[in-house]
Structure formats: structure tokens, C-alpha cells
Amino acid sequence: MNLPKHKYGRRLSYGDYLYNFFATLTGLTIFNWEFLKQAFLPPYEISEVKKHMTELGVKTLGIVSITGFIIGLVLAMQSQPVMQRFGAGDFLPGMVSLSVVRELGPVITALIFAGRVSSGIGAELGSMRVTEQIDAMEVSAINPFKYLVVTRVIATTMILPILTIYVIIIAIMGAYIAIIIVEPMSFQYYQNSVVQSIEFGDFIPGVAKTFVFGYIVGLVGSYKGYSAEGGTEGVGRASTTSVVLASLLILVFDMVLVKITLWLWPTL
Amino acid sequence: MADTIVKVENLTKRFEELLVLENVSIEVLHAENLIVFGKSGSGKSVLLKCIIGLMKPDSGDILINNQNILELSLKQLNRVRKDIGFLFQGAALYDSMTVRENLSFTLKRHFEEITQKQIDDKVKYTLELVSLEEAIDKMPSELSGGMKKRIGLARSIITDPALMLYDEPTTGLDPITSKEISELILNLQKKLNMTSIVVTHDLICAEIIADRVIFLKEAHVAYEGNIDELIKSKDPFLKNFFSHEIIKV
Ligand SMILES: Nc1ncnc2c1ncn2[C@@H]1O[C@H](COP(=O)(O)OP(=O)(O)OP(=O)(O)O)[C@@H](O)[C@H]1O
Ligand SMILES: [Mg+2]
Numbered sequence: 001m002n003l004p005k006h007k008y009g010r011r012l013s014y015g016d017y018l019y020n021f022f023a024t025l026t027g028l029t030i031f032n033w034e035f036l037k038q039a040f041l042p043p044y045e046i047s048e049v050k051k052h053m054t055e056l057g058v059k060t061l062g063i064v065s066i067t068g069f070i071i072g073l074v075l076a077m078q079s080q081p082v083m084q085r086f087g088a089g090d091f092l093p094g095m096v097s098l099s100v101v102r103e104l105g106p107v108i109t110a111l112i113f114a115g116r117v118s119s120g121i122g123a124e125l126g127s128m129r130v131t132e133q134i135d136a137m138e139v140s141a142i143n144p145f146k147y148l149v150v151t152r153v154i155a156t157t158m159i160l161p162i163l164t165i166y167v168i169i170i171a172i173m174g175a176y177i178a179i180i181i182v183e184p185m186s187f188q189y190y191q192n193s194v195v196q197s198i199e200f201g202d203f204i205p206g207v208a209k210t211f212v213f214g215y216i217v218g219l220v221g222s223y224k225g226y227s228a229e230g231g232t233e234g235v236g237r238a239s240t241t242s243v244v245l246a247s248l249l250i251l252v253f254d255m256v257l258v259k260i261t262l263w264l265w266p267t268l
Numbered sequence: 269m270a271d272t273i274v275k276v277e278n279l280t281k282r283f284e285e286l287l288v289l290e291n292v293s294i295e296v297l298h299a300e301n302l303i304v305f306g307k308s309g310s311g312k313s314v315l316l317k318c319i320i321g322l323m324k325p326d327s328g329d330i331l332i333n334n335q336n337i338l339e340l341s342l343k344q345l346n347r348v349r350k351d352i353g354f355l356f357q358g359a360a361l362y363d364s365m366t367v368r369e370n371l372s373f374t375l376k377r378h379f380e381e382i383t384q385k386q387i388d389d390k391v392k393y394t395l396e397l398v399s400l401e402e403a404i405d406k407m408p409s410e411l412s413g414g415m416k417k418r419i420g421l422a423r424s425i426i427t428d429p430a431l432m433l434y435d436e437p438t439t440g441l442d443p444i445t446s447k448e449i450s451e452l453i454l455n456l457q458k459k460l461n462m463t464s465i466v467v468t469h470d471l472i473c474a475e476i477i478a479d480r481v482i483f484l485k486e487a488h489v490a491y492e493g494n495i496d497e498l499i500k501s502k503d504p505f506l507k508n509f510f511s512h513e514i515i516k517v
Contacts, residue, residue: 135360139349
């Protein structure tokens with residue numbers, strides 16, 4: 001696998017930035033291809049995947065809980081007066097939960113996950129690269145890509161949908177709290193109106209796209225870390241650029257995936 | 269005559285404008301310890317990395333056991349690498365693993381039938397060789413520089429490779445430990461018939477283990493011979509180099 005080199009230095013021209021942009025895109029494509037080639041070949045480092053999944057879950061559970069709760073809360077707080085102004089107050093639970101299930105839950109969880117996880121993977125693999133730990137695996141005839149990259153990408157791909165479902169539930173709880181602060185509503189009633197307004201068809205595309213987002217987070221972090229060069233500075237660069245790139249790609253793919261879903265199933 | 273284990277022919281390596289190695293040819297025989305001297309930045313580490321296939325030379329050939337490693341597929345290259353140990357200049361310990369895991373990592377993956385008991389025994393035994401039994405459950409970040417070096421050494425010899433490439437095995441160690449490590453390298457050669465290429469600045473180490481010495485200078489092999497000849501040489505450059513080395517140790 002030959003990844004294109006980036007240009008670094010204090011004085012980069014606009015041309016250099018443009019060059020770097022395309023170098024990143026090419027590099028990421030090659031890296032993605034390498035992943036697809038290697039992911040299905042043994043040895044499957046299952047215990048590594050499990051280890052990473054647990055770590056990722058523990059690492060992000062706190063932050064996504066808080067974010068999920070606040071999103072639901074704020075969304076309900078904001079929508080309540082508006083909905084009432086239009087005489088649609090009864091639709092509030094349904095509206096909030098639909099927004100959370102279809103868009104906000106998946107995307108915001110993915111963005112937070114990107115901020116926390118792809119920077120972490122970028123830094124971790126980046127420092128392994130610059131301290132020659134990756135080379136050390138290579139010379140001992142162990143495939144570092146398989147051991148380090150494939151396991152991480154699989155872990156991020158599997159864990160993000162789980163986190164997203166969890167965030168959706170928490171956000172819907174948050175919305176309930178925002179509502180009962182203003183007006184009394186039984187939880188039973190709230191629950192019923194949420195369940196009635198969400199269809200299976202809302203849930204599936206929302207959660208399905210987080211597999212793609214999780215994949216992006218793992219792949220981008222790994223790519224940036226794996227191709228890091230230039231000492232500690234390179235590690236820092238790998239860490240920050242992976243967050244930026246992963247977040248950007250998540251938004252781009254969100255747009256594309258939403259469009260595709262609507263095109264394939266217009267009734268959704 | 270003994271077999272040639274490593275043969276480097278007309279190796280040239282440059283990084284953009286910087287010419288690091290030019291037409292370097294070396295040959296290492298079975299069970300021989302070859303010492304590579306050279307000033308800092310003379311390309312010693314680059315030479316070792318080319319031999320193990322981490323860096324691609326711009327031209328030249330590298331033969332290990334008569335196989336040109338530049339022509340091998342990754343799978344074939346890995347088969348060759350399984351029989352080679354490599355000690356990195358910076359030790360390159362896996363910093364997310366304990367010392368025990370660092371040492372058993374390769375063992376587990378190279379020998380599929382190996383039992384946990386065999387791994388444990390081998391790890392303990394190898395740690396004894398570098399006198400660091402007590403570090404077994406430490407993380408690399410808890411080790412001193414010299415300890416890391418010795419764990420790195422233990423990790424690279426644990427699979428009993430036929431060929432060892434050492435990048436400065438004794439740098440940063442006190443004279444006594446340095447001597448012990450040098451003797452360990454010599455012992456490995458004697459007991460296991462290991463072939464070694466040792467990059468070093470350490471004269472004491474070189475005197476203990478060297479069968480033959482080469483000296484890299486300005487991208488070329490400038491001198492070759494046995495160590496006493498080099499030390500006693502009247503050549504102004506060598507005299508200068510070794511006088512400093514002797515003062516340092
Ligand atoms: N990956 C690389 N990219 C660019 N230049 C490099 C690279 N690796 C080494 N060099 C250059 O090659 C030259 C030789 O480096 P090398 O690490 O082999 O030196 P050395 O002889 O091992 O020195 P030391 O004794 O200090 O370890 C140096 O000038 C270094 O700057
Ligand atoms: Mg060096």
C-alpha cells in the first residue's frame with residue numbers, strides 16, 4: 001500500500017493545500033480499498049475488536065448521554081411554543097421524536113463520536129507510527145494493518161449504531177422532561193404518542209446510516225494515524241485533521257444517504 | 269567456507285537530494301558478528317532498515333539466504349522475516365502492552381501450537397537473559413531508557429532468530445550493563461550460531477563481539493577489517509573517531 005505523501009512546512013502555497021486535499025482523498029480511497037481487501041481474510045483478531053468496542057463504549061458513554069439528553073430537552077423547549085402557536089401542541093411528542101430518530105440522533109452522535117474517537121485513533125496510531133511500533137510489527141512478520149486498523153474500523157462501525165439507539169432513547173426522555181416542566185402530561189400518554197408517530201421506516205434509515213458514520217470515523221482516524229510522519233508534530237496533526245475530515249465526511253455522506261433513502265422509498 | 273547469510277550489493281539509497289548510501293556492498297557469513305561503525309547520520313539505521321525491507325533502496329540488491337528480498341512477495345518476505353530479529357534504535361516497544369504482552373505478542377502469532385505455559389516460560393527465560401525479570405508486568409512508560417532497550421532486545425531475540433540486526437544495542441546503558449548485553453550477544457552467537465549485524469558506537473561492545481568491522485563514511489564503506497586494525501590505524505579520521513569514543517567510555 002503506497003499512500004501519497006502530503007506537503008508540510010511553514011510556507012504552503014494555495015497550490016500545496018489543493019495538492020494536500022487531493023492527496024488525502026486519494027490516500028483515503030487507497031486505504032479504504034486495503035481495508036476491504038484485508039477485513040475478510042483471517043486471522044480475525046476478535047478479542048482485539050471486542051476490546052476496542054468496550055473501550056470506545058466506555059470512553060463515549062458519558063458525553064453522548066449528556067448530549068442526547070440536552071438535545072431532546074432543548075428541541076422540545078424550542079418547539080413547544082411554536083407548535084402551540086400553530087395549534088399543533090398535540091403533535092409535539094411525535095415531532096420531537098421524529099427529528100431525533102431520523103436526523104438529530106444519528107448525526108449528532110456521529111459528530112461527537114468523531115470528535116472523541118477519530119482524534120483518539122489518529123493520535124494512538126500516529127504515535128505508534130512515529131515511534132516505529134508499526135515498523136516493529138512489520139519486521140516481526142505481523143500484519144500491522146490487520147491488527148491495528150481492521151480491528152478498530154470494525155469496532156467503530158459496530159459500536160456507533162448501538163450508541164445512537166441509546167442516544168435516541170435518552171433524547172426522547174429529555175424531551176419528556178422539557179414538556180412536563182411546562183404542562184402536565186403522563187408518561188403513559190407521552191410514550192403512546194411517541195410510539196404511534198414513529199414507524200419502523202423512520203427508525204431503519206436513521207440507524208442504518210450510523211454504520212456508515214462509524215466506518216468513516218474508524219477509517220479516517222486510522223488513515224491519518226497510520227500515515228503520520230514528522231515526529232510529535234505529526235501525531236498532533238493526525239489527531240486534529242482526522243476530526244475535521246471525519247466530521248466533514250459524515251455530513252457529506254448524511255446528505256447523500258438521505259437523498260438516496262428518499263429516492264428509493266419516497267413514502268418514508 | 270561458511271555460507272553467506274546476508275549479501276548487500278551496490279546498495280544506493282537517497283532521500284530526495286540527500287545521498288545516504290552509495291554503492292554499499294557488504295557480506296555477512298553464517299555465525300559471524302559484523303559491527304557497523306559510523307558517525308551519527310551516516311546511514312547505519314537506514315542500512316539495517318533496507319536489509320529488513322522496511323525501506324526500499326533506490327538501486328542494488330539485498331540477498332538473505334540467497335533470496336533477493338526485493339523480489340519477494342509480502343508473504344514470502346514475511347517468511348524470511350520470521351527468522352530475523354530486529355532491535356530498533358528507539359526500542360519501539362508497544363506502549364499499550366505490558367512487558368509480558370510485548371514479548372509474547374510475536375511468539376503467539378509465529379507459533380500457532382504454542383501453549384500458554386510455554387509462552388510464560390519463554391518470556392521469563394528471555395527476561396532473565398537481559399536481567400529484567402522484575403519488569404514483567406510493567407508498562408513501557410514505567411521503564412527507564414536503558415530498561416526499554418533491554419526489553420526491546422529481549423523481544424527481538426525471543427523467537428530465536430537465525431539472524432539478528434541490532435541498532436545500537438548498548439547505547440544509553442551504563443558500562444556494566446553494556447558489557448553484560450555485549451556478552452549476551454556473543455553468547456547467542458556461540459550457543460545458537462546466530463548471525464548478527466550490530467550497529468554501534470560503543471567500543472567496549474565492539475571489542476567483545478566483533479568478528480569483523482566496517483566503517484560507513486560519506487555514504488560508502490570507508491574501512492573494513494578487524495577491530496584491532498581499525499583502532500590502531502594511523503588514518504587521521506579513524507584516529508579521531510576512536511580517540512573520542514575511548515574518552516567517552
Ligand atoms: N525517513 C527518512 N526520511 C528522510 N531522511 C531520512 C529518513 N531516515 C533517515 N534519513 C536521513 O538519512 C541519514 C542517515 O540516517 P540514519 O538514521 O541512518 O543515521 P544513523 O547512522 O543511524 O545515525 P545515528 O547514529 O544518529 O542513529 C540522515 O541524514 C537522516 O536525516
Ligand atoms: Mg541510527
